[in-house]
Amino acid sequence: MSICEDDKCENGVQTMTRAEKFSKLFCELEHCTEDEQEQIIIEMNELIDTMNEDEYYSVSSTELFNKICKMIEERKMSIKNSVLLLKFMGYCKALKTLYDLHFEESSLRTNFEKMIIDESKKKKEKKEKLLVDLCECNLMLNEYVMSEELLSVCVQCLMKVASSREKREEEKKQVEMALLSLSYSGCWNNMAKDLHFDEIKEIIQYHQEHNNLTQLAYQSVWEFLMYGLEYDGSLEYIIVNKLHFVREAVREIDELSRCVDWMRKEKNENELKKVLIILMRWLRLVDYYFYECGLWNEASIDLLFSVMRVFRVSRENERAIRGICLKSFQSAMKNIDVEVEDLLKSGAVDAVLGEIIQSNVDSFLTDYSLSFLRELCVRLMSKIEKKQGKIHRTELKRMVFESMEEEGYEDCIIRLCQSKAGEIDNSYFLIKKLEDYFVNI
Template sequence: MQKFSIIEKFTELFSELGNCKEEVQKQKIEELYGLMDKMDKKEFKSIFSRELFDKIGKMLEANKLSLENTIVLSKFIGFCNSLQGLCIESFDSSLLGTKFEKMIIEENKKKEGKNEKLLIGLCECFLALSYDTSSELIPVCVPCLLKGALNKEENEEIQKEGEMALLALSCVDQFYDLRQDLYLNEIKEIITYHKEHRNLTCLAYQSIWNLNELHFLKEAAKELEELSKCVDWKKKEVEEISKEESKKELILMRWIEILEIYFLYCNLWNEEYVSLFSSIVQVSRAARENKREICYWCICSLRSAAKNRNVRVEDLLKGGAIDVVLEEMNQSTLDDAIIWNCLNFFLNISRRLKEKEDDEKEEEERKELKRKIFEKMEEKGFEDCEIGFRELVFEVKNLFIAQPCVCLIILFLNLTLKYYRLELTLVK
């Protein structure tokens, strides 16, 4: 089946769901999942509108789709949605979204005869599909899904349930108590158990680490290196790749996205930062020519790290982050989104290097670090950076705000960086 026919095939197959028996429905839902698995982001977003979720809700109300099959279909949608890293805003206001919310509340209120399996399934669907992850349902869903993820029975059904629970949990808003002391012991137990048994898919295993901010950096670096070996970096993004290759790329990109968020909010220095930066740098270089979206997220994660004062500038230098950002700025074909993150990376570095230390020894170390970074920049052709870099970035920022024409912005960046001069004279 050719790529352009996926949406038509999905629509046709979906329209048949309400006119067949439950067992046949299960088969058709598996087929629908196969089609979802082949969709790219644009195709996926075009299919899963509020209208489609309303249709599923109406089929459930009219008993044309059983509750069990509705949950299975919703899990498949949620799984693919999470893998793609998309946000389906239409689910929350849809008939299906409101029905799931009501069912979760009603089932949770039961003091006797509570159906734990049903509740876990509903919570998995809700968290994996809900855009509003600050919902009041989260305090209900999180303990329920942690319980599901901690189920250690060794059979295929329980394993799949645990994987979906972990994936749904990884969608929870990062500011919620899931990342605080309230559930820390449960999260540690999940991580320890699954690390020892290694019996989950890469995506589910990744989701465990997404729940824990304490000590996942060495493991993240290892995962990046392993996944990097599975990607054909010579193939361009527009070229056809196998389903397995596509999944590996998506999982690799999710790791980088997780790290970008981690670096924004981490509040402790970690000695493993250097090796992790080194892994991100290797991925960025490999992705530079043909996988620009992956390259973009690599630069984003380094920009976030440079902004966080709990991450040492020295570690960014040792891990090769300075080099790879400068290399990106030296590309003949510049990507405005990536270059903007490069400029912000150095703006953050510049701010931090300007802050003098009270301790004499630390002040000497700061000056030495500053000298090394400027030498790096001069080696790459960026002269006079100390004089004008900070001013240049502020001028670019003002241009972004004042001038809505993207073409002029890109032209400005290209002209500035083409001649490798980061001086104030260029923006006057």
């Protein structure tokens, strides 16, 4: 029997939920020795690993963080044990892409920041392991923009760990945690780039030659680098032409997709969840790449085909995967440098039309699909397109129009738009006059 899914024992008696068990174990910590605390926290981490979003949010409150801070101050919990719990909470938050944990509102955040700054300034007897742990907790649990001083300390500290080239499993997991923390910070700016771009580039290139990173670590270092595009457009050429993002993303996504297929057949649910998380992170990164990158070349279409393959094999219980695939198609359609012709060739247009047919009004998949088609209409009627593609615009319009007729799109879209008539965002209604965007054929 699972720990809880509002579990019931065989005799029908209601047992505690995961969140209730977590809270009960937390209350026991005050009355235990340090070694006993460590064992309880390991059990608490196991509970966190199995929690759904609602359960996780219910336990990760400001009250919890303040209580941990008070226990540390009163010497009822060691820093070592508090970090054991908080790092795992941050790890799960990062992997599950959760937000709004209220850590930044707590006294614990203030204390941790002071400890990080104070420890970093020590000339002698600096506790490097403690500093790394505190930086990882701070980056993964925070929701706010850090001060330049704090960000500088955290990035420099974690880059030392991330640059390790050891192949021992324990060392690789430490590198993975450091890179995951850096990727999740979202706090890239010119300071971080200027200090560490060469190191990041070397980490990627060394892995490409020696395969020394875990799958999650490799995705994380790309994420840390990719979000630098927002601050420095000059990174684009290096990302595309020097570090070969398209080639690497295609390989990683295809390999993860094969793992998903194998694990489904083997019914290995635990490993399947881990692989799906990494796959989702790559797909989100590709979505960002489609949206931001203007260096579109012939090789780039391979990335569209790769996402399309994931979309085709994703199942109903993996709607989040289907959703991010549709969103990445939408981002590609919004990018004027991405050829409409390439989106047609990859099957993205047909995929969106197929999704429209089987969608329901309240589905986020429907919203992504409608947004994609709205952008398609705008692109096909635009007089200022940068590129015409090998196929003439009139031919492109005819091909799309025929696909829509074959799929029975028009009746379906009218029904969906009428159902959404009360929504504030009336941009959906552009699609109701779809025929206005096409030439007479």
